[in-house]
Amino acid sequence: MSFDFDLFVIGGGSGGVRAARIAASQHGARVALAEESRMGGTCVIRGCVPKKLMIFASGAPAAAEEARGYGWSADAGRFDWPAFRGKLHAELSRLEGIYEGGLVAAGVTVHHARARVVDAHTVELADGRRFSAAHILIAVGGRPVRPDIPGAELGLISDDLFDLDRLPRRVLVVGGGFIACEYATILNGLGCAVTLVHRGDKALRGFDDELRGLVTRQLAGIGVTLQLDDSPTALSRNGEGVRVSFKAGPDADFDAVMFATGRAPFTAGLGLEETGVRLGPKGQILVDQWSQTAVPSIFAVGDVTDRVNLTPVAIREGHAFADTVFGAQPRCVDHALIASAVYTRPHELATIGLTEEEAGAKGPIEVYAASFRPMRSLFAGSEIRALMKLVVCETTRRVLGCHIFAPEAGEMIQLAAVAIGMKATKEDFDAAVAVHPTLAEELVTMRMPVRRAGPQPAPAPRAAQPAEA
Known part of the structure; x- marks a missing residue:
């Protein structure tokens, strides 16, 4: 044909x-x-x-x-x-x-x-x-996508942001994923008063839990108002702005509402x-x-x-x-090991491989972590801390996951992805000579695990109780 x-x-x-x-x-x-x-x-x-x-x-x-x-x-x-x-x-x-x-x-x-x-x-x-x-x-x-609530058409989606004639003075960002966190960071940095409402207790569901906490606290630290364990139930027009009703909190007025609730x-x-x-x-x-x-x-x-x-x-x-x-070159893509980054500020979150929670559920692991105040921001008076974290299989010694919360973390995770993709062990990381003074040197200087974890044994069955007379 x-x-x-x-x-x-x-x-x-x-x-x-x-x-x-x-x-x-x-x-x-x-x-x-x-x-x-x-x-x-x-x-x-x-x-x-x-x-x-x-x-x-x-x-x-x-x-x-x-x-x-x-x-x-x-x-x-x-x-x-x-x-x-x-x-x-x-x-x-x-x-x-x-x-x-x-x-x-x-x-x-x-x-x-x-x-x-x-x-x-x-x-x-x-x-x-x-x-x-x-x-x-x-x-x-x-x-x-917009949530299925009354008045959702009054809210913006991320596509709309680039076409606004002027930036809103007060803006509500709805969601807790990477798009919501990034746009809350952006709008805050551009001078908007930002509130982020999220139905969970911390941002970035699916990421390593320890780093989720760090990102959530950083958002609050830069001035984003966090409204956690809550969600909007309706939007209505209020003059030139938008009034929002919430599941848990009181109604509030904003100049704009941006939905970042998924695609x-x-x-x-x-x-x-x-x-x-x-x-x-x-x-x-x-x-x-x-x-x-x-x-x-x-x-x-x-x-x-x-x-x-x-x-x-x-x-x-x-x-x-x-x-x-x-091209007669058959190949498919391995989706199991892909690096990613969340571009919050001042510190980014970057990750590849298993989270501590995922790895611990599969087998015995060691967790290596270093938390410190980076030299550059420390000298300028900042209290914010960086975190470098390696999740290591206790038996094979392979590095199963790498998680970074630091300035330019996305740049660092790209290089870590090469090593982890090659099945590098913790000892391979240890063998690398550190480049000093850098943030990334912490990835190759951590010698002792901060904790160990693994699958929890199933609870023992309860003894049968005698029937009451």
Whole structure:
């Protein structure tokens, strides 16, 4: 059977663009790609890139305070949001052009339109045009979701933040995940009065519990008002602002409410159910280790599969798909050991591998940890402490997890990920000569465990009690 293309990609984010470019430029495939919004997807346009630039911007007041601790007469001055926003959008447009230019240079046919799947080998664009393809790749990512409460439409999602005409004076951030923590940090640093409401007792569920506590306390320490063990139940308009009712706390007024309560795969309207592609309970596309769906010619990568929702993972999945299907180089992505970072300020949280709680449930472990005040911020008068933590298997001596709470922790975890991915032992870490004076040297100078842990034995069965007369 003759097809218009060897591959048709739906979605121009990081995973889809990488798959299309590699299939076309390195493996000679005839490729088309459809993207209904801006090229580059969530990471480039609405996520990682603008968020990190905003993190940099929000750190200026703290940098000025630290400079004063070193003897400088420094003040960050007034933040000019319109000027920053204009420069931000110019940078995003530049990056978008690079993404599309790379596709065109690789020979990919680009369609700026929404697309849907008609059958196992046919894609239809919003204008009605249809194209056949030997393989179809779905890489449409996810979208932020609002909670199902009255007035939720009055709240913002993270995508909206970059388009605000002015920053809100008082803002409520709803959620306790990494997006909520990062945006609470950003808005606080830019001069907003921030309240973070979270239904749990500390932020960042799923991360190492000790570091969760450190991040939660840091948010309070920089001036974010924490409203824990609570959640909003309704939003209503109050003049130009928003009144929020809470499950536990009293009603309160804010200039804006930002929901950071999770993301959902963007599969609605793609026609997947009619083709036999199976979806999970959150709408995610179910795939095997090769990113292949129940329909052999249809594949999916990135957040739309809800495996590990990180940009580098989507890129690796897209590249592996192209090499496997078009390059005769079969390989799949190991999702078990992936580093990540939460860009809070002044200290970031970075992690790879098992948490102390996860590792301890699997077998006997040793925990090595160093808590200290970093030289740079200590000299400037800061009391905040850093933490370096290694979780080690007591029997094999392998380092099962590394967790860092410190300035630029994301930069450090990238290098630790190489060693841990190579199955390094605690003794391998010990053999490295420290670079002094650095924060990272603590990872190779911890000699004695601070505690040991392991699976707890099941409680002994209670003795049978005699029946009462």
